[in-house]
Amino acid sequence: MSQSTQLDPHCMAIMQEYRDRRPLFAEAELKIAALLRQSLKEAGIHLASIESRIKTEDSLEGKLERKGNKYKSLADITDILGVRLITYYIDDVDKVATAIERLFDVDWENSIDKRKLHDIDSFGYLSLHYVCKMKDFPYRFEIQMRTVLQHAWANLDHDTGYKSGVEIPKRYMRSMSRLAGMLELIDEEFSRIRSELTDYRRKIHKLVSSGNLDEVPLDGDSFRSFLGLDPFRQINRKIAAVNQAEIQEVSLLPYLAVFKGIGCKTLGDIHNIIKDNFEGAYQIACYQMGLTDLDIVSSSIGPQNLCIAYILKKGWGKGGVRYFFDLLNGKEESNETVAEMIVEQAKDLPFMNQQ
């Protein structure tokens, strides 16, 4: 205890209870954090961070010095144990709140939604504070929920001393308030963008599932949905059958850059490459693997041979094949050697002479 503080006997008794019960609070802190992590993970809510702390002895002493008479015992102080949950999105704050309501008993009388305290023309601290109770723990604790941007503002606000009781010039207060308004707007924009992206993904998924591939622009989301339909399964199986090979499934996401690089604009363009080059891709595989005893291929072999057949049929030659491997593997001198090898092998294959 600091030398300068003089607490009355009542507050000294609260301080002693605090010291005696500190291990209990530490145990509860771990338990609450674990429960929250588990529950939010199950709810699919991604948090920026979970912070928790037990009030320090100095901090409690200061509080008791200022308003010790307000509290009959340690149980009346609700923020000895505090947890802060920081979300990325503003609409996740309410989802987190719902999860907390399911996990703990919320003391509604002492909980406060600071987001609703502002007048329509004022901006500032936005956070949702719940005072909670948990089974087998006799003390209440506080959980604060806010977004990353609200958290940043609150920290900066605290740092500037805006709320420290020291009066600061009105123009600085106005600047802080303006900043709060701006961050509120950005928070809402992030949420709006997320909602629109989710709608876009649903729409693309629906178009892909219904087979309207010509209408689906080629991008990361649509390509992922397309891969969900296993579009290269048939060509991979056909190629694997050459040597009764096992197919090792690997991610085909690197082919997004390849298909874009060779000019595909929609999923329909990829679908056409598969349809029009199936035989060519198979002939390449037969030529290359037929005289070997290789009985393993990766699921990358289908799209690889389809792209090569497409490029060769287009007449893009060695440069085109090298460009394909540059897109797939990164620019390497050795891609030139591989391209040369393939062009040489393919020149007598039937698909090359069927225009």
Add this chain to the structure above:
Amino acid sequence: MKTKVTREEGQITIEFTGRLDTPAAQEANPEITPLLDEADKTIIIDCKELTYISSSGLRIFLTIRKAAEDRKGKVIVQNINNDIRSVFMMTGFLNLFEIR
């Protein structure tokens, strides 16, 4: 066929010499398996002296890749000759590894 494993700080180098065919792959497996627990490091597979690779050999490469993927490590295949590069290409393995 010889397999040589060397460790430097944060990096393991596996050198295959000769033909990595089915019997050689079986022989190499006991040397490779303990390394999989250390696949959070960078694993360099040096093929400078590797003259031939069969499907069993490719499976060893895949096993190492899988372990590295699971443990957030990295696999680099270096000094492969054109015959082995050709095998990697025709099986769709070429883009599964960082090849130097």
